[in-house]
Amino acid sequence: MDIKFNYFCVQMGNACWELYCLEHGFQPDGRIHESSTASLADSSFGTFFSETGGGKYVPRAVFIDLEPTVMAVSP
Numbered sequence: 297m298d299i300k301f302n303y304f305c306v307q308m309g310n311a312c313w314e315l316y317c318l319e320h321g322f323q324p325d326g327r328i329h330e331s332s333t334a335s336l337a338d339s340s341f342g343t344f345f346s347e348t349g350g351g352k353y354v355p356r357a358v359f360i361d362l363e364p365t366v367m368a369v370s371p
Contacts, residue, residue: 302361303361303363305359306359306360306361309357309359310359313355313357316344316355317355320341322353325352326348326352326353326354327351327352327353328353343356344356
């Protein structure tokens with residue numbers, strides 16, 4: 297699990313997750329694009345993502361910051 301606690305860490309962590317998802321073919325709804333089946337063979341895949349009962353994948357990460365505008369600001 298990845299836990300981020302302040303503004304910089306939240307922004308940096310969010311950028312890293314976005315890049316990882318793009319590189320591995322994740323769609324915004326949590327599904328993997330058909331042409332990206334090689335991602336499933338990646339040994340780190342299960343470390344970073346959990347599969348839901350509906351066949352979608354969610355990242356194992358928690359972003360925490362008490363400032364309400366942190367996630368509203370684009371990096």
